[in-house]
Amino acid sequence: xxxxxxxxxxxxxxxxxxxxxxxxxxxxxxxxxxxxxxxxxxxxxxxxxxxxxxxxxxxxxxxxxxxxxxxxxxxxxxxxxxxxxxxxxxxxxxxxxxxxxxxxxxxxxxxxxxxxxxxxxxxxxxxxxxxxxxxxxxxxxxxxxxxxxxxxxxxxxxxxxxxxxxxxxxxxxxxxxxxxxxxxxxxxxxxxxxx
Numbered sequence: 001x002x003x004x005x006x007x008x009x010x011x012x013x014x015x016x017x018x019x020x021x022x023x024x025x026x027x028x029x030x031x032x033x034x035x036x037x038x039x040x041x042x043x044x045x046x047x048x049x050x051x052x053x054x055x056x057x058x059x060x061x062x063x064x065x066x067x068x069x070x071x072x073x074x075x076x077x078x079x080x081x082x083x084x085x086x087x088x089x090x091x092x093x094x095x096x097x098x099x100x101x102x103x104x105x106x107x108x109x110x111x112x113x114x115x116x117x118x119x120x121x122x123x124x125x126x127x128x129x130x131x132x133x134x135x136x137x138x139x140x141x142x143x144x145x146x147x148x149x150x151x152x153x154x155x156x157x158x159x160x161x162x163x164x165x166x167x168x169x170x171x172x173x174x175x176x177x178x179x180x181x182x183x184x185x186x187x188x189x190x191x192x193x194x195x
């Protein structure tokens with residue numbers, strides 16, 4: 001009877017590999033902020049001081065690199081929303097989270113539409129991170145509605161529609177980032193419960 005092969009144990013990255021990984025993420029984040037989701041991978045590798053082979057060993061595709069960057073951002077944001085649920089004024093906390101989410105999705109040009117698709121695609125590598133953000137925002141929205149600071153007819157889908165729509169508009173060059181805070185405030189004013 002043949003012996004069953006055991007999978008090789010997962011070894012932690014060597015320190016130089018870990019440094020390369022983190023440097024690629026940092027430089028890729030900066031490049032995507034400046035040039036959008038189609039930023040040159042060759043330029044990212046050159047600025048990181050590595051070859052294309054090394055970049056592809058860490059991230060086998062552009063999508064894998066973007067997913068890692070976005071997953072880290074989304075996980076951090078979900079935790080921030082979770083903490084915001086402990087604030088005394090949940091309506092104000094929701095407003096701050098909406099502003100932060102919009103700021104986050106407009107940093108990386110071209111990702112707003114992909115985040116909308118990700119929420120619907122359970123096979124996406126970003127699905128669980130996007131779902132975590134949605135669940136945390138939904139819980140915060142419910143708290144704000146229960147204490148009477150936010151209208152009862154608003155859904156978390158409404159918030160995502162507005163924020164991602166506004167981010168998409170900025171991606172198309174049809175909106176001014178300087179006007180972002182004004183537009184968000186108009187939206188937040190509309191969320192408030194009327195007497």
